[in-house]
Amino acid sequence: xxxxxxxxxxxxxxxxxxxxxxxxxxxxxxxxxxxxxxxxxxxxxxxxxxxxxxxxxxxxxxxxxxxxxxxxxxxxxxxxxxxxxxxxxxxxxxxxxxxxxxxxxxxxxxxxxxxxxxxxxxxxxxxxxxxxxxxxxxxxxxxxxxxxxxxxxxxxx
Amino acid sequence: xxxxxxxxxxxxxxxxxxxxxxxxxxxxxxxxxxxxxxxxxxxxxxxxxxxxxxxxxxxxxxxxxxxxxxxxxxxxxxxxxxxxxxxxxxxxxxxxxxxxxxxxxxxxxxxxxxxxxxxxxxxxxxxxxxxxxxxxxxxxxxxxxxxxxxxxxxxxxxxxxxxxxxxxxxxxxxxxxxxxxxxxxxxxxxxxxxxxxxxxxxxxxxxxxxxxxxxxxxxxxxxxxxxxxxxxxxxxxxxxxxxxxxxxxxxxxxxxxxxxxxxxxxxxxxxxxxxxxxxxxxxxxxxxxxxxxxxxxxxxxxxxxxxxxxxxxxxxxxxxxxxxxxxxxxxxxxxxxxxxxxxxxxxxxxxxxxxxxxxxxxxxxxxxxxxxxxxxxxxxxxxxxxxxxxxxxxxxxxxxxxxxxxxxxxxxxxxxxxxxxxxxxxxxxxxxxxxxxxxxxxxxxxxxxxxxxxxxxxxxxxxxxxxxxxxxxxxxxxxxxxxxxxxxxxxxxxxxxxxxxxxxxxxxxxxxxxxxxxxxxxxxxxxxxxxxxxxxxxxxxxxxxxxxxxxxxxxxxxxxxxxxxxxxxxxxxxxxxxxxxxxxxxxxxxxxxxxxxxxxxxxxxxxxxxxxxxxxxxxxxxxxxxxxxxxxxxxxxxxxxxxxxxxxxxxxxxxxxxxxxxxxxxxxxxxxxxxxxxxxxxxxxxxxxxxxxxxxxxxxxxxxxxxxxxxxxxxxxxxxxxxxxxxxxxxxxxxxxxxxxxxxxxxxxx
Numbered sequence: 001x002x003x004x005x006x007x008x009x010x011x012x013x014x015x016x017x018x019x020x021x022x023x024x025x026x027x028x029x030x031x032x033x034x035x036x037x038x039x040x041x042x043x044x045x046x047x048x049x050x051x052x053x054x055x056x057x058x059x060x061x062x063x064x065x066x067x068x069x070x071x072x073x074x075x076x077x078x079x080x081x082x083x084x085x086x087x088x089x090x091x092x093x094x095x096x097x098x099x100x101x102x103x104x105x106x107x108x109x110x111x112x113x114x115x116x117x118x119x120x121x122x123x124x125x126x127x128x129x130x131x132x133x134x135x136x137x138x139x140x141x142x143x144x145x146x147x148x149x150x151x152x153x154x155x156x157x
Numbered sequence: 158x159x160x161x162x163x164x165x166x167x168x169x170x171x172x173x174x175x176x177x178x179x180x181x182x183x184x185x186x187x188x189x190x191x192x193x194x195x196x197x198x199x200x201x202x203x204x205x206x207x208x209x210x211x212x213x214x215x216x217x218x219x220x221x222x223x224x225x226x227x228x229x230x231x232x233x234x235x236x237x238x239x240x241x242x243x244x245x246x247x248x249x250x251x252x253x254x255x256x257x258x259x260x261x262x263x264x265x266x267x268x269x270x271x272x273x274x275x276x277x278x279x280x281x282x283x284x285x286x287x288x289x290x291x292x293x294x295x296x297x298x299x300x301x302x303x304x305x306x307x308x309x310x311x312x313x314x315x316x317x318x319x320x321x322x323x324x325x326x327x328x329x330x331x332x333x334x335x336x337x338x339x340x341x342x343x344x345x346x347x348x349x350x351x352x353x354x355x356x357x358x359x360x361x362x363x364x365x366x367x368x369x370x371x372x373x374x375x376x377x378x379x380x381x382x383x384x385x386x387x388x389x390x391x392x393x394x395x396x397x398x399x400x401x402x403x404x405x406x407x408x409x410x411x412x413x414x415x416x417x418x419x420x421x422x423x424x425x426x427x428x429x430x431x432x433x434x435x436x437x438x439x440x441x442x443x444x445x446x447x448x449x450x451x452x453x454x455x456x457x458x459x460x461x462x463x464x465x466x467x468x469x470x471x472x473x474x475x476x477x478x479x480x481x482x483x484x485x486x487x488x489x490x491x492x493x494x495x496x497x498x499x500x501x502x503x504x505x506x507x508x509x510x511x512x513x514x515x516x517x518x519x520x521x522x523x524x525x526x527x528x529x530x531x532x533x534x535x536x537x538x539x540x541x542x543x544x545x546x547x548x549x550x551x552x553x554x555x556x557x558x559x560x561x562x563x564x565x566x567x568x569x570x571x572x573x574x575x576x577x578x579x580x581x582x583x584x585x586x587x588x589x590x591x592x593x594x595x596x597x598x599x600x601x602x603x604x605x606x607x608x609x610x611x612x613x614x615x616x617x618x619x620x621x622x623x624x625x626x627x628x629x630x631x632x633x634x635x636x637x638x639x640x641x642x643x644x645x646x647x648x649x650x651x652x653x654x655x656x657x658x659x660x661x662x663x664x665x666x667x668x669x670x671x672x673x674x675x676x677x678x679x680x681x682x683x684x685x686x687x688x689x690x691x692x693x694x695x696x697x698x699x700x701x702x703x704x705x706x707x708x709x710x711x712x713x714x715x716x717x718x719x720x721x722x723x724x725x726x727x728x729x730x731x732x733x734x735x736x737x738x739x740x741x742x743x744x745x746x747x748x749x750x751x752x753x754x755x756x757x758x759x760x761x762x763x764x765x766x767x768x769x770x771x772x773x774x775x776x777x778x779x780x781x782x783x784x785x786x787x788x789x790x791x792x793x794x795x796x797x798x799x800x801x802x803x804x805x806x807x808x809x810x811x812x813x814x815x816x817x818x819x820x821x822x823x824x825x826x827x828x829x830x831x832x833x834x835x836x837x838x839x840x841x842x843x844x845x846x847x848x849x850x851x852x853x854x855x856x857x858x859x860x861x862x863x864x865x866x867x868x869x870x871x872x873x874x875x876x877x878x879x880x881x882x883x884x885x886x887x888x889x890x891x892x893x894x895x896x897x898x899x900x901x902x903x904x905x906x907x
Binding site for chain 2: 133
């Protein structure tokens, strides 16, 4: 039995400990905002935070997570008003939206370590997140916008 | 004739974002009827003058989106159209995803036609409701209807200034006769509140950024089992034997079963194989990987990319199916001062939507309830009904959000798999395709070889254009042995718009060895690549500016009549009178994109421009790409300018986003896209060996939308075709090397 802490809430987990966190979140604990895209850590759709650091949940077994704090897209803010979420909406970033949970989680982590990134720094930090619809340019702009909002991007967890 | 069903308590509503307590009626008409119907029922009275719109006594306006949302923004654009004519208050609009039902007309969300086909029916739906509300108010106030008008959720009386909310008129309006569509007055474009405006936020924007969305992959039914299938690596191979002992030993695996072998043609049938049933996705995937399967490999094992390429090349020389013929190209070529020739190769491609196919199904009481990320709910309904022997009415297709479509999700094979497995298990199931499944067992964009020859006169004028193509046809998916293209010819081959005296377009034979399907803009991808590249080659040969030469090639203002040139042209299902091939519009976008990109101004050292223009899905798009060499010598696309004439621009904000996406999609094709086959097996499997553009590859995109009152054209696809040749033309300008074969990463330059 493992206690998983997701968005500040504790869950008892007694399924396969080798199961990647992605599937534990989605199928067992019912946090479906985190998405599957490749299962190999190649596309970033499954990005969540582990103690505030972005990880690929599809390639992270539950056993590795232990009692560390997990933050998913659902836990980023109470009302969807995290500056990154607001910037994303203001610029209508999403097309299909499927990859955007992962994009947003990567962007939040970037802004936490670098509150005012350049385009180049954005490109490096976001290089692990694929968007097939091609919303990259708006992602860049939205990250600048979120930085500009100058609101504390600390996570709630 | 009609049955009204109260579906308010159905559990699926919650998943689709419809709150509890709402009265929701499903209305089944025997056929699609343009005739609106008035309906009122329940405690909250409802006025439904059309299948697309209803107004409740609490002032909310329900607008049905009967098309699938896959990123093009249709769940925003359709409500904008209806709400505009209705004069609805946008804050009161509730978007309802339509079930698969032929009462809506076509729901086949592909071919860039949601707005194109439904712009006027949707406006009529809104105008009908508005007119009836105005009549109800006029009757209540005992004033002539001419004295009242609708505005932002109210009917106003012009002289007295009094107003009444829509909701208060619902009961009275519902008892009025529905006006004849001929009598409706549609709004003038200057009065639009939403159409043509860019300030409407995405309907699903907040849900997407908070993770509160339901895609096909996310559907969860009580007691649901998860299914992952091992499908034959070579199309139509039969199952010989399998050992499931290791799979069954995996924690969470419930059972392993064999599926029926596929009998060709593939259509939208399941591919067969071995299904692993498990308690969760991970167990099902692990179980599938642990299977030991032996296949009786089909005749398609002869498919090898290298030899197939040579076969296509040879087939171009035997292109006997003449699809357009004007004048006499052979004589013109024989007597030419000079013949310029180019050969172009575009490999097999696959969609890779971020969400692979997924569908949930529950077979109970003789009916199927299905939830799926489908572009074609009616096709899914009919295919399930046909293959599983039930009446279509017994198949309910709930359309979830789609995590990208690009044409993959207009093929409902994965939905049939879910239906089949639920019936077999007697339980709700969800069938999940992994990324590997999506790449290895897809409906592919056909690999193609093309040869173009031009006969030039003494001053490099083009006297003849001969274009021969060879590629496996989409028709082979529906008829075994079909080996000559059909509808693909209409997608950028025979509609080549240059003004040349002798033209011939023809196709050679090619046997398909994988399922061939359509991918965003379909054969326009390869055909525009060849044609727009060759136009650039002609310009270089003549020593002229590529933009000026392109305008000269297109020639005088005219509407091209392909019927006069022995070509049967489908024009994307639209009549030529309404949507002609208009060379003036084509030249206009060329001029505009040249101006916008400052084409005539010299570029900084190490930068260069390329240009291309293409009409597809009855819209016109010109593209200029700017490329440069990075410090490591690799080429990057820095900037893309797109000028689009799609007629009436309903949702300019989403048109811009589609063009931005098209630029990135084009970069993916130009730089990275290539599938290869070895002994019938697709060799690639995931993003490491089938890469697509990442953020650092993506250009800055500037989009110009032509202001127009012409009929709306397509938007989702037409941006893609000109991007690829604009890039390779720019690379020629930069490096002096002509790339006629994709992708460019194989050449080591990107």
